[in-house]
Amino acid sequence: MKLTILGAGAIGGWVAARLALAGHEVSVLARHPTATALAGGITVVERGKEQVAHPDIATDAASLGPQDILIIAVKGPGLADAAQAARPLIGAETLIVPMMNGVPWWYVDGAPLISVDPTGAIAADLPIDQVIGCVVHAACRRPNPARIEVAMLDSVLVGEPSGVMSERASALGDLFREAGLAGEAVPDIRRAIWYKLWGNMTANPISALTLATADRILANGETRDFMLRCMAEAAQIGAAIGCPISESGEDRLMITATLGAFKTSMLQDVELGRPIELDALLAAPLEIAARVGVAAPNLAALHGLTRLMGDSRGLL
Known part of the structure:
Protein backbone atom coordinates (compact mmCIF):
# COMPACT_ATOMS: atom_id res chain seq x y z
CA MET A 1 0.00 0.00 0.00
CA ASP A 188 -17.01 3.82 19.40
CA ILE A 189 -14.20 6.17 18.41
CA ARG A 190 -16.29 9.19 19.45
CA ARG A 191 -16.25 8.01 23.05
CA ALA A 192 -12.49 7.36 22.86
CA ILE A 193 -11.96 10.90 21.54
CA TRP A 194 -13.99 12.40 24.38
CA TYR A 195 -12.13 10.36 26.98
CA LYS A 196 -8.75 11.67 25.84
CA LEU A 197 -10.17 15.18 25.59
CA TRP A 198 -11.47 14.90 29.16
CA GLY A 199 -7.87 14.80 30.35
CA ASN A 200 -6.04 17.19 28.07
CA MET A 201 -8.67 19.91 27.63
CA THR A 202 -7.72 21.14 31.12
CA ALA A 203 -4.05 20.23 31.49
CA ASN A 204 -3.06 21.80 28.17
CA PRO A 205 -4.59 25.28 28.68
CA ILE A 206 -3.61 25.47 32.35
CA SER A 207 -0.01 24.63 31.51
CA ALA A 208 -0.07 27.27 28.77
CA LEU A 209 -1.36 29.89 31.22
CA THR A 210 0.99 29.01 34.07
CA LEU A 211 4.06 27.86 32.07
CA ALA A 212 4.19 24.94 34.51
CA THR A 213 4.88 21.26 33.94
CA ALA A 214 2.19 18.73 34.84
CA ASP A 215 3.73 17.73 38.15
CA ARG A 216 3.69 21.33 39.41
CA ILE A 217 0.09 21.82 38.27
CA LEU A 218 -1.06 18.70 40.11
CA ALA A 219 0.91 19.61 43.24
CA ASN A 220 -0.93 22.93 43.56
CA GLY A 221 -4.15 22.32 45.48
CA GLU A 222 -6.10 25.26 44.02
CA THR A 223 -5.10 24.43 40.46
CA ARG A 224 -5.89 20.76 40.99
CA ASP A 225 -9.35 21.60 42.36
CA PHE A 226 -10.03 23.85 39.36
CA MET A 227 -9.02 21.04 37.00
CA LEU A 228 -11.41 18.67 38.76
CA ARG A 229 -14.30 21.15 38.43
CA CYS A 230 -13.56 21.51 34.70
CA MET A 231 -13.36 17.74 34.28
CA ALA A 232 -16.71 17.29 36.05
CA GLU A 233 -18.32 19.67 33.53
CA ALA A 234 -16.66 17.86 30.62
CA ALA A 235 -17.99 14.55 31.95
CA GLN A 236 -21.51 16.01 32.08
CA ILE A 237 -21.23 17.13 28.45
CA GLY A 238 -19.95 13.69 27.48
CA ALA A 239 -22.87 11.97 29.20
CA ALA A 240 -25.30 14.23 27.33
CA ILE A 241 -23.87 13.25 23.92
CA GLY A 242 -23.58 9.52 24.56
CA CYS A 243 -19.93 9.52 25.61
CA PRO A 244 -20.11 8.80 29.37
CA ILE A 245 -16.95 8.55 31.48
CA SER A 246 -16.87 5.99 34.25
CA GLU A 247 -13.69 7.15 35.99
CA SER A 248 -13.45 9.94 38.53
CA GLY A 249 -11.37 13.01 37.89
CA GLU A 250 -8.98 11.95 40.64
CA ASP A 251 -8.48 8.60 38.89
CA ARG A 252 -7.50 10.40 35.69
CA LEU A 253 -5.13 12.77 37.46
CA MET A 254 -3.37 9.79 39.02
CA ILE A 255 -2.58 8.58 35.51
CA THR A 256 -1.34 12.03 34.54
CA ALA A 257 0.89 12.08 37.62
CA THR A 258 2.76 8.99 36.42
CA LEU A 259 4.16 11.02 33.51
CA GLY A 260 6.07 13.25 35.91
CA ALA A 261 7.41 16.67 34.93
CA PHE A 262 6.27 16.66 31.33
CA LYS A 263 5.34 19.64 29.20
CA THR A 264 1.99 19.49 27.44
CA SER A 265 1.92 20.11 23.71
CA MET A 266 0.23 23.48 24.26
CA LEU A 267 2.93 24.60 26.68
CA GLN A 268 5.56 23.62 24.11
CA ASP A 269 3.71 25.66 21.49
CA VAL A 270 3.58 28.71 23.77
CA GLU A 271 7.30 28.46 24.50
CA LEU A 272 8.09 28.24 20.78
CA GLY A 273 5.65 30.97 19.77
CA ARG A 274 3.49 28.62 17.70
CA PRO A 275 -0.32 28.83 17.32
CA ILE A 276 -2.19 26.98 20.07
CA GLU A 277 -4.93 24.46 19.26
CA LEU A 278 -7.51 26.04 21.55
CA ASP A 279 -10.58 25.65 19.34
CA ALA A 280 -10.57 21.85 19.16
CA LEU A 281 -9.76 21.50 22.86
CA LEU A 282 -12.14 24.03 24.42
CA ALA A 283 -14.20 26.08 21.95
CA ALA A 284 -15.72 22.99 20.33
CA PRO A 285 -16.68 21.30 23.63
CA LEU A 286 -18.29 24.57 24.75
CA GLU A 287 -20.18 24.79 21.45
CA ILE A 288 -21.44 21.25 22.01
CA ALA A 289 -22.35 22.07 25.63
CA ALA A 290 -24.49 24.98 24.45
CA ARG A 291 -26.30 22.73 21.98
CA VAL A 292 -27.19 20.12 24.60
CA GLY A 293 -27.93 22.60 27.40
CA VAL A 294 -25.11 21.73 29.80
CA ALA A 295 -23.71 24.63 31.84
CA ALA A 296 -19.91 24.77 31.89
CA PRO A 297 -18.82 27.96 33.68
CA ASN A 298 -15.40 26.63 34.68
CA LEU A 299 -14.58 25.48 31.15
CA ALA A 300 -15.82 28.81 29.82
CA ALA A 301 -13.53 30.69 32.23
CA LEU A 302 -10.57 28.54 31.22
CA HIS A 303 -11.34 29.11 27.56
CA GLY A 304 -11.69 32.86 28.01
CA LEU A 305 -8.43 33.19 29.93
CA THR A 306 -6.47 31.05 27.49
CA ARG A 307 -7.89 32.83 24.45
CA LEU A 308 -6.95 36.20 25.95
CA MET A 309 -3.43 34.94 26.65
CA GLY A 310 -3.13 33.58 23.11
CA ASP A 311 -4.38 36.81 21.61
CA SER A 312 -1.96 38.86 23.71
CA ARG A 313 0.95 36.71 22.56
CA GLY A 314 -0.14 36.44 18.93
CA LEU A 315 -0.72 32.68 19.18
CA LEU A 316 -4.24 32.45 17.76
Missing part, protein backbone atom coordinates in the same frame (compact mmCIF):
# COMPACT_ATOMS: atom_id res chain seq x y z
CA LYS A 2 0.96 3.61 -0.51
CA LEU A 3 0.87 5.69 2.67
CA THR A 4 1.55 9.38 3.13
CA ILE A 5 1.92 11.28 6.38
CA LEU A 6 1.09 14.96 6.13
CA GLY A 7 2.72 16.72 9.06
CA ALA A 8 6.17 15.67 10.25
CA GLY A 9 5.96 16.77 13.88
CA ALA A 10 6.59 14.50 16.84
CA ILE A 11 3.58 12.22 16.24
CA GLY A 12 3.68 12.35 12.44
CA GLY A 13 7.41 11.69 12.31
CA TRP A 14 7.11 8.80 14.76
CA VAL A 15 4.27 7.18 12.80
CA ALA A 16 6.09 7.64 9.50
CA ALA A 17 9.25 6.10 10.88
CA ARG A 18 7.48 3.11 12.44
CA LEU A 19 5.57 2.35 9.24
CA ALA A 20 8.72 2.68 7.13
CA LEU A 21 10.68 0.41 9.49
CA ALA A 22 7.88 -2.15 9.12
CA GLY A 23 8.54 -2.22 5.38
CA HIS A 24 5.68 -0.12 4.03
CA GLU A 25 5.92 2.35 1.16
CA VAL A 26 5.77 5.55 3.17
CA SER A 27 6.05 9.17 2.08
CA VAL A 28 6.20 12.26 4.26
CA LEU A 29 4.82 15.49 2.83
CA ALA A 30 6.65 18.40 4.44
CA ARG A 31 7.63 21.99 3.85
CA HIS A 32 11.04 22.59 2.31
CA PRO A 33 13.00 23.35 5.54
CA THR A 34 11.63 20.23 7.24
CA ALA A 35 12.18 18.14 4.12
CA THR A 36 15.81 19.20 4.08
CA ALA A 37 16.21 18.25 7.74
CA LEU A 38 14.69 14.81 7.11
CA ALA A 39 16.83 13.99 4.08
CA GLY A 40 19.12 11.77 6.15
CA GLY A 41 16.25 9.87 7.76
CA ILE A 42 14.18 9.99 10.94
CA THR A 43 15.70 8.67 14.15
CA VAL A 44 13.29 7.09 16.63
CA VAL A 45 14.33 6.43 20.21
CA GLU A 46 11.97 4.13 22.08
CA ARG A 47 12.54 1.96 25.15
CA GLY A 48 16.26 2.60 24.95
CA LYS A 49 16.52 1.45 21.32
CA GLU A 50 17.53 3.82 18.55
CA GLN A 51 16.52 3.19 14.93
CA VAL A 52 16.77 5.24 11.75
CA ALA A 53 13.97 5.09 9.18
CA HIS A 54 14.12 6.37 5.63
CA PRO A 55 10.65 7.24 4.33
CA ASP A 56 10.43 9.14 1.07
CA ILE A 57 10.34 12.89 1.67
CA ALA A 58 8.25 15.07 -0.64
CA THR A 59 7.35 18.74 -0.80
CA ASP A 60 4.76 18.50 -3.59
CA ALA A 61 1.57 16.50 -3.07
CA ALA A 62 0.91 16.28 -6.80
CA SER A 63 4.15 14.33 -7.26
CA LEU A 64 2.82 11.58 -4.97
CA GLY A 65 -0.69 11.23 -6.37
CA PRO A 66 -3.61 9.42 -4.71
CA GLN A 67 -2.71 7.28 -1.70
CA ASP A 68 -4.22 4.20 -0.11
CA ILE A 69 -3.91 5.79 3.33
CA LEU A 70 -3.42 9.47 4.15
CA ILE A 71 -2.48 10.27 7.76
CA ILE A 72 -2.92 13.93 8.70
CA ALA A 73 -0.83 14.71 11.78
CA VAL A 74 -1.07 18.48 12.09
CA LYS A 75 -2.44 20.59 14.91
CA GLY A 76 -5.89 22.14 14.78
CA PRO A 77 -4.89 25.61 13.54
CA GLY A 78 -3.19 24.07 10.51
CA LEU A 79 -5.91 21.62 9.49
CA ALA A 80 -7.72 23.78 6.93
CA ASP A 81 -4.51 24.46 5.03
CA ALA A 82 -3.45 20.82 5.34
CA ALA A 83 -6.79 19.60 4.01
CA GLN A 84 -6.45 21.85 0.98
CA ALA A 85 -2.86 20.73 0.38
CA ALA A 86 -3.95 17.09 0.63
CA ARG A 87 -6.35 17.19 -2.33
CA PRO A 88 -3.95 15.54 -4.82
CA LEU A 89 -3.38 12.71 -2.33
CA ILE A 90 -7.05 11.75 -2.03
CA GLY A 91 -8.57 9.33 -4.49
CA ALA A 92 -11.96 7.64 -4.39
CA GLU A 93 -10.68 4.85 -2.11
CA THR A 94 -8.18 6.76 0.02
CA LEU A 95 -8.59 6.28 3.76
CA ILE A 96 -8.14 9.61 5.58
CA VAL A 97 -6.84 9.28 9.14
CA PRO A 98 -6.64 12.52 11.16
CA MET A 99 -4.23 12.08 14.11
CA MET A 100 -5.14 15.17 16.09
CA ASN A 101 -6.07 16.31 19.57
CA GLY A 102 -9.53 17.50 20.53
CA VAL A 103 -12.90 17.47 18.82
CA PRO A 104 -12.69 16.85 15.05
CA TRP A 105 -14.86 18.62 12.50
CA TRP A 106 -16.99 15.50 11.89
CA TYR A 107 -17.76 14.80 15.57
CA VAL A 108 -21.45 15.75 15.81
CA ASP A 109 -24.40 15.08 13.53
CA GLY A 110 -26.40 17.95 12.11
CA ALA A 111 -24.98 21.45 11.85
CA PRO A 112 -21.19 21.61 11.53
CA LEU A 113 -19.05 22.81 14.41
CA ILE A 114 -18.36 26.47 13.69
CA SER A 115 -15.50 26.49 16.20
CA VAL A 116 -13.37 24.03 14.21
CA ASP A 117 -14.67 24.34 10.63
CA PRO A 118 -16.32 27.77 10.33
CA THR A 119 -16.55 27.80 6.53
CA GLY A 120 -17.09 24.09 5.92
CA ALA A 121 -13.88 23.94 3.90
CA ILE A 122 -12.40 21.05 5.91
CA ALA A 123 -15.52 18.91 5.47
CA ALA A 124 -15.49 19.70 1.74
CA ASP A 125 -11.84 18.70 1.29
CA LEU A 126 -11.93 15.58 3.51
CA PRO A 127 -14.99 13.44 2.60
CA ILE A 128 -16.52 11.98 5.74
CA ASP A 129 -17.21 8.59 4.14
CA GLN A 130 -13.44 8.15 3.70
CA VAL A 131 -12.47 9.25 7.23
CA ILE A 132 -11.36 6.87 9.96
CA GLY A 133 -11.31 8.46 13.41
CA CYS A 134 -8.13 8.13 15.44
CA VAL A 135 -6.96 8.73 19.01
CA VAL A 136 -3.25 8.61 19.87
CA HIS A 137 -2.37 7.83 23.47
CA ALA A 138 1.36 8.49 23.30
CA ALA A 139 3.86 11.12 24.36
CA CYS A 140 6.67 11.97 21.96
CA ARG A 141 9.36 14.63 22.04
CA ARG A 142 11.11 16.08 19.00
CA PRO A 143 14.39 17.71 20.09
CA ASN A 144 15.13 18.37 16.42
CA PRO A 145 13.12 17.73 13.21
CA ALA A 146 14.85 14.43 12.48
CA ARG A 147 14.80 12.90 15.97
CA ILE A 148 11.75 11.55 17.81
CA GLU A 149 11.95 10.36 21.42
CA VAL A 150 8.99 8.27 22.60
CA ALA A 151 8.34 8.88 26.29
CA MET A 152 5.14 6.84 26.52
CA LEU A 153 3.05 4.63 24.26
CA ASP A 154 -0.30 3.26 25.36
CA SER A 155 -2.40 2.83 22.22
CA VAL A 156 -3.39 4.17 18.83
CA LEU A 157 -7.15 3.68 18.52
CA VAL A 158 -9.03 3.81 15.22
CA GLY A 159 -12.70 3.53 14.35
CA GLU A 160 -15.49 4.55 12.03
CA PRO A 161 -17.18 7.90 12.76
CA SER A 162 -20.50 6.06 12.38
CA GLY A 163 -19.68 3.79 15.32
CA VAL A 164 -19.83 0.51 13.38
CA MET A 165 -17.01 -2.01 13.30
CA SER A 166 -15.75 -2.24 9.74
CA GLU A 167 -13.24 -4.37 7.89
CA ARG A 168 -11.24 -1.31 6.86
CA ALA A 169 -10.96 -0.01 10.43
CA SER A 170 -9.92 -3.46 11.68
CA ALA A 171 -7.30 -3.71 8.94
CA LEU A 172 -5.94 -0.28 9.81
CA GLY A 173 -5.71 -1.21 13.49
CA ASP A 174 -3.79 -4.35 12.51
CA LEU A 175 -1.47 -2.33 10.28
CA PHE A 176 -0.61 0.05 13.12
CA ARG A 177 -0.19 -2.75 15.64
CA GLU A 178 2.16 -4.74 13.39
CA ALA A 179 4.25 -1.60 12.87
CA GLY A 180 4.77 -1.21 16.62
CA LEU A 181 2.20 1.53 17.12
CA ALA A 182 -0.10 -0.40 19.50
CA GLY A 183 -2.98 -0.09 17.05
CA GLU A 184 -6.51 -1.22 17.89
CA ALA A 185 -9.87 -0.83 16.18
CA VAL A 186 -12.68 0.19 18.54
CA PRO A 187 -16.45 0.32 18.00
Whole structure:
Protein backbone atom coordinates (compact mmCIF):
# COMPACT_ATOMS: atom_id res chain seq x y z
CA MET A 1 0.00 0.00 0.00
CA LYS A 2 0.96 3.61 -0.51
CA LEU A 3 0.87 5.69 2.67
CA THR A 4 1.55 9.38 3.13
CA ILE A 5 1.92 11.28 6.38
CA LEU A 6 1.09 14.96 6.13
CA GLY A 7 2.72 16.72 9.06
CA ALA A 8 6.17 15.67 10.25
CA GLY A 9 5.96 16.77 13.88
CA ALA A 10 6.59 14.50 16.84
CA ILE A 11 3.58 12.22 16.24
CA GLY A 12 3.68 12.35 12.44
CA GLY A 13 7.41 11.69 12.31
CA TRP A 14 7.11 8.80 14.76
CA VAL A 15 4.27 7.18 12.80
CA ALA A 16 6.09 7.64 9.50
CA ALA A 17 9.25 6.10 10.88
CA ARG A 18 7.48 3.11 12.44
CA LEU A 19 5.57 2.35 9.24
CA ALA A 20 8.72 2.68 7.13
CA LEU A 21 10.68 0.41 9.49
CA ALA A 22 7.88 -2.15 9.12
CA GLY A 23 8.54 -2.22 5.38
CA HIS A 24 5.68 -0.12 4.03
CA GLU A 25 5.92 2.35 1.16
CA VAL A 26 5.77 5.55 3.17
CA SER A 27 6.05 9.17 2.08
CA VAL A 28 6.20 12.26 4.26
CA LEU A 29 4.82 15.49 2.83
CA ALA A 30 6.65 18.40 4.44
CA ARG A 31 7.63 21.99 3.85
CA HIS A 32 11.04 22.59 2.31
CA PRO A 33 13.00 23.35 5.54
CA THR A 34 11.63 20.23 7.24
CA ALA A 35 12.18 18.14 4.12
CA THR A 36 15.81 19.20 4.08
CA ALA A 37 16.21 18.25 7.74
CA LEU A 38 14.69 14.81 7.11
CA ALA A 39 16.83 13.99 4.08
CA GLY A 40 19.12 11.77 6.15
CA GLY A 41 16.25 9.87 7.76
CA ILE A 42 14.18 9.99 10.94
CA THR A 43 15.70 8.67 14.15
CA VAL A 44 13.29 7.09 16.63
CA VAL A 45 14.33 6.43 20.21
CA GLU A 46 11.97 4.13 22.08
CA ARG A 47 12.54 1.96 25.15
CA GLY A 48 16.26 2.60 24.95
CA LYS A 49 16.52 1.45 21.32
CA GLU A 50 17.53 3.82 18.55
CA GLN A 51 16.52 3.19 14.93
CA VAL A 52 16.77 5.24 11.75
CA ALA A 53 13.97 5.09 9.18
CA HIS A 54 14.12 6.37 5.63
CA PRO A 55 10.65 7.24 4.33
CA ASP A 56 10.43 9.14 1.07
CA ILE A 57 10.34 12.89 1.67
CA ALA A 58 8.25 15.07 -0.64
CA THR A 59 7.35 18.74 -0.80
CA ASP A 60 4.76 18.50 -3.59
CA ALA A 61 1.57 16.50 -3.07
CA ALA A 62 0.91 16.28 -6.80
CA SER A 63 4.15 14.33 -7.26
CA LEU A 64 2.82 11.58 -4.97
CA GLY A 65 -0.69 11.23 -6.37
CA PRO A 66 -3.61 9.42 -4.71
CA GLN A 67 -2.71 7.28 -1.70
CA ASP A 68 -4.22 4.20 -0.11
CA ILE A 69 -3.91 5.79 3.33
CA LEU A 70 -3.42 9.47 4.15
CA ILE A 71 -2.48 10.27 7.76
CA ILE A 72 -2.92 13.93 8.70
CA ALA A 73 -0.83 14.71 11.78
CA VAL A 74 -1.07 18.48 12.09
CA LYS A 75 -2.44 20.59 14.91
CA GLY A 76 -5.89 22.14 14.78
CA PRO A 77 -4.89 25.61 13.54
CA GLY A 78 -3.19 24.07 10.51
CA LEU A 79 -5.91 21.62 9.49
CA ALA A 80 -7.72 23.78 6.93
CA ASP A 81 -4.51 24.46 5.03
CA ALA A 82 -3.45 20.82 5.34
CA ALA A 83 -6.79 19.60 4.01
CA GLN A 84 -6.45 21.85 0.98
CA ALA A 85 -2.86 20.73 0.38
CA ALA A 86 -3.95 17.09 0.63
CA ARG A 87 -6.35 17.19 -2.33
CA PRO A 88 -3.95 15.54 -4.82
CA LEU A 89 -3.38 12.71 -2.33
CA ILE A 90 -7.05 11.75 -2.03
CA GLY A 91 -8.57 9.33 -4.49
CA ALA A 92 -11.96 7.64 -4.39
CA GLU A 93 -10.68 4.85 -2.11
CA THR A 94 -8.18 6.76 0.02
CA LEU A 95 -8.59 6.28 3.76
CA ILE A 96 -8.14 9.61 5.58
CA VAL A 97 -6.84 9.28 9.14
CA PRO A 98 -6.64 12.52 11.16
CA MET A 99 -4.23 12.08 14.11
CA MET A 100 -5.14 15.17 16.09
CA ASN A 101 -6.07 16.31 19.57
CA GLY A 102 -9.53 17.50 20.53
CA VAL A 103 -12.90 17.47 18.82
CA PRO A 104 -12.69 16.85 15.05
CA TRP A 105 -14.86 18.62 12.50
CA TRP A 106 -16.99 15.50 11.89
CA TYR A 107 -17.76 14.80 15.57
CA VAL A 108 -21.45 15.75 15.81
CA ASP A 109 -24.40 15.08 13.53
CA GLY A 110 -26.40 17.95 12.11
CA ALA A 111 -24.98 21.45 11.85
CA PRO A 112 -21.19 21.61 11.53
CA LEU A 113 -19.05 22.81 14.41
CA ILE A 114 -18.36 26.47 13.69
CA SER A 115 -15.50 26.49 16.20
CA VAL A 116 -13.37 24.03 14.21
CA ASP A 117 -14.67 24.34 10.63
CA PRO A 118 -16.32 27.77 10.33
CA THR A 119 -16.55 27.80 6.53
CA GLY A 120 -17.09 24.09 5.92
CA ALA A 121 -13.88 23.94 3.90
CA ILE A 122 -12.40 21.05 5.91
CA ALA A 123 -15.52 18.91 5.47
CA ALA A 124 -15.49 19.70 1.74
CA ASP A 125 -11.84 18.70 1.29
CA LEU A 126 -11.93 15.58 3.51
CA PRO A 127 -14.99 13.44 2.60
CA ILE A 128 -16.52 11.98 5.74
CA ASP A 129 -17.21 8.59 4.14
CA GLN A 130 -13.44 8.15 3.70
CA VAL A 131 -12.47 9.25 7.23
CA ILE A 132 -11.36 6.87 9.96
CA GLY A 133 -11.31 8.46 13.41
CA CYS A 134 -8.13 8.13 15.44
CA VAL A 135 -6.96 8.73 19.01
CA VAL A 136 -3.25 8.61 19.87
CA HIS A 137 -2.37 7.83 23.47
CA ALA A 138 1.36 8.49 23.30
CA ALA A 139 3.86 11.12 24.36
CA CYS A 140 6.67 11.97 21.96
CA ARG A 141 9.36 14.63 22.04
CA ARG A 142 11.11 16.08 19.00
CA PRO A 143 14.39 17.71 20.09
CA ASN A 144 15.13 18.37 16.42
CA PRO A 145 13.12 17.73 13.21
CA ALA A 146 14.85 14.43 12.48
CA ARG A 147 14.80 12.90 15.97
CA ILE A 148 11.75 11.55 17.81
CA GLU A 149 11.95 10.36 21.42
CA VAL A 150 8.99 8.27 22.60
CA ALA A 151 8.34 8.88 26.29
CA MET A 152 5.14 6.84 26.52
CA LEU A 153 3.05 4.63 24.26
CA ASP A 154 -0.30 3.26 25.36
CA SER A 155 -2.40 2.83 22.22
CA VAL A 156 -3.39 4.17 18.83
CA LEU A 157 -7.15 3.68 18.52
CA VAL A 158 -9.03 3.81 15.22
CA GLY A 159 -12.70 3.53 14.35
CA GLU A 160 -15.49 4.55 12.03
CA PRO A 161 -17.18 7.90 12.76
CA SER A 162 -20.50 6.06 12.38
CA GLY A 163 -19.68 3.79 15.32
CA VAL A 164 -19.83 0.51 13.38
CA MET A 165 -17.01 -2.01 13.30
CA SER A 166 -15.75 -2.24 9.74
CA GLU A 167 -13.24 -4.37 7.89
CA ARG A 168 -11.24 -1.31 6.86
CA ALA A 169 -10.96 -0.01 10.43
CA SER A 170 -9.92 -3.46 11.68
CA ALA A 171 -7.30 -3.71 8.94
CA LEU A 172 -5.94 -0.28 9.81
CA GLY A 173 -5.71 -1.21 13.49
CA ASP A 174 -3.79 -4.35 12.51
CA LEU A 175 -1.47 -2.33 10.28
CA PHE A 176 -0.61 0.05 13.12
CA ARG A 177 -0.19 -2.75 15.64
CA GLU A 178 2.16 -4.74 13.39
CA ALA A 179 4.25 -1.60 12.87
CA GLY A 180 4.77 -1.21 16.62
CA LEU A 181 2.20 1.53 17.12
CA ALA A 182 -0.10 -0.40 19.50
CA GLY A 183 -2.98 -0.09 17.05
CA GLU A 184 -6.51 -1.22 17.89
CA ALA A 185 -9.87 -0.83 16.18
CA VAL A 186 -12.68 0.19 18.54
CA PRO A 187 -16.45 0.32 18.00
CA ASP A 188 -17.01 3.82 19.40
CA ILE A 189 -14.20 6.17 18.41
CA ARG A 190 -16.29 9.19 19.45
CA ARG A 191 -16.25 8.01 23.05
CA ALA A 192 -12.49 7.36 22.86
CA ILE A 193 -11.96 10.90 21.54
CA TRP A 194 -13.99 12.40 24.38
CA TYR A 195 -12.13 10.36 26.98
CA LYS A 196 -8.75 11.67 25.84
CA LEU A 197 -10.17 15.18 25.59
CA TRP A 198 -11.47 14.90 29.16
CA GLY A 199 -7.87 14.80 30.35
CA ASN A 200 -6.04 17.19 28.07
CA MET A 201 -8.67 19.91 27.63
CA THR A 202 -7.72 21.14 31.12
CA ALA A 203 -4.05 20.23 31.49
CA ASN A 204 -3.06 21.80 28.17
CA PRO A 205 -4.59 25.28 28.68
CA ILE A 206 -3.61 25.47 32.35
CA SER A 207 -0.01 24.63 31.51
CA ALA A 208 -0.07 27.27 28.77
CA LEU A 209 -1.36 29.89 31.22
CA THR A 210 0.99 29.01 34.07
CA LEU A 211 4.06 27.86 32.07
CA ALA A 212 4.19 24.94 34.51
CA THR A 213 4.88 21.26 33.94
CA ALA A 214 2.19 18.73 34.84
CA ASP A 215 3.73 17.73 38.15
CA ARG A 216 3.69 21.33 39.41
CA ILE A 217 0.09 21.82 38.27
CA LEU A 218 -1.06 18.70 40.11
CA ALA A 219 0.91 19.61 43.24
CA ASN A 220 -0.93 22.93 43.56
CA GLY A 221 -4.15 22.32 45.48
CA GLU A 222 -6.10 25.26 44.02
CA THR A 223 -5.10 24.43 40.46
CA ARG A 224 -5.89 20.76 40.99
CA ASP A 225 -9.35 21.60 42.36
CA PHE A 226 -10.03 23.85 39.36
CA MET A 227 -9.02 21.04 37.00
CA LEU A 228 -11.41 18.67 38.76
CA ARG A 229 -14.30 21.15 38.43
CA CYS A 230 -13.56 21.51 34.70
CA MET A 231 -13.36 17.74 34.28
CA ALA A 232 -16.71 17.29 36.05
CA GLU A 233 -18.32 19.67 33.53
CA ALA A 234 -16.66 17.86 30.62
CA ALA A 235 -17.99 14.55 31.95
CA GLN A 236 -21.51 16.01 32.08
CA ILE A 237 -21.23 17.13 28.45
CA GLY A 238 -19.95 13.69 27.48
CA ALA A 239 -22.87 11.97 29.20
CA ALA A 240 -25.30 14.23 27.33
CA ILE A 241 -23.87 13.25 23.92
CA GLY A 242 -23.58 9.52 24.56
CA CYS A 243 -19.93 9.52 25.61
CA PRO A 244 -20.11 8.80 29.37
CA ILE A 245 -16.95 8.55 31.48
CA SER A 246 -16.87 5.99 34.25
CA GLU A 247 -13.69 7.15 35.99
CA SER A 248 -13.45 9.94 38.53
CA GLY A 249 -11.37 13.01 37.89
CA GLU A 250 -8.98 11.95 40.64
CA ASP A 251 -8.48 8.60 38.89
CA ARG A 252 -7.50 10.40 35.69
CA LEU A 253 -5.13 12.77 37.46
CA MET A 254 -3.37 9.79 39.02
CA ILE A 255 -2.58 8.58 35.51
CA THR A 256 -1.34 12.03 34.54
CA ALA A 257 0.89 12.08 37.62
CA THR A 258 2.76 8.99 36.42
CA LEU A 259 4.16 11.02 33.51
CA GLY A 260 6.07 13.25 35.91
CA ALA A 261 7.41 16.67 34.93
CA PHE A 262 6.27 16.66 31.33
CA LYS A 263 5.34 19.64 29.20
CA THR A 264 1.99 19.49 27.44
CA SER A 265 1.92 20.11 23.71
CA MET A 266 0.23 23.48 24.26
CA LEU A 267 2.93 24.60 26.68
CA GLN A 268 5.56 23.62 24.11
CA ASP A 269 3.71 25.66 21.49
CA VAL A 270 3.58 28.71 23.77
CA GLU A 271 7.30 28.46 24.50
CA LEU A 272 8.09 28.24 20.78
CA GLY A 273 5.65 30.97 19.77
CA ARG A 274 3.49 28.62 17.70
CA PRO A 275 -0.32 28.83 17.32
CA ILE A 276 -2.19 26.98 20.07
CA GLU A 277 -4.93 24.46 19.26
CA LEU A 278 -7.51 26.04 21.55
CA ASP A 279 -10.58 25.65 19.34
CA ALA A 280 -10.57 21.85 19.16
CA LEU A 281 -9.76 21.50 22.86
CA LEU A 282 -12.14 24.03 24.42
CA ALA A 283 -14.20 26.08 21.95
CA ALA A 284 -15.72 22.99 20.33
CA PRO A 285 -16.68 21.30 23.63
CA LEU A 286 -18.29 24.57 24.75
CA GLU A 287 -20.18 24.79 21.45
CA ILE A 288 -21.44 21.25 22.01
CA ALA A 289 -22.35 22.07 25.63
CA ALA A 290 -24.49 24.98 24.45
CA ARG A 291 -26.30 22.73 21.98
CA VAL A 292 -27.19 20.12 24.60
CA GLY A 293 -27.93 22.60 27.40
CA VAL A 294 -25.11 21.73 29.80
CA ALA A 295 -23.71 24.63 31.84
CA ALA A 296 -19.91 24.77 31.89
CA PRO A 297 -18.82 27.96 33.68
CA ASN A 298 -15.40 26.63 34.68
CA LEU A 299 -14.58 25.48 31.15
CA ALA A 300 -15.82 28.81 29.82
CA ALA A 301 -13.53 30.69 32.23
CA LEU A 302 -10.57 28.54 31.22
CA HIS A 303 -11.34 29.11 27.56
CA GLY A 304 -11.69 32.86 28.01
CA LEU A 305 -8.43 33.19 29.93
CA THR A 306 -6.47 31.05 27.49
CA ARG A 307 -7.89 32.83 24.45
CA LEU A 308 -6.95 36.20 25.95
CA MET A 309 -3.43 34.94 26.65
CA GLY A 310 -3.13 33.58 23.11
CA ASP A 311 -4.38 36.81 21.61
CA SER A 312 -1.96 38.86 23.71
CA ARG A 313 0.95 36.71 22.56
CA GLY A 314 -0.14 36.44 18.93
CA LEU A 315 -0.72 32.68 19.18
CA LEU A 316 -4.24 32.45 17.76
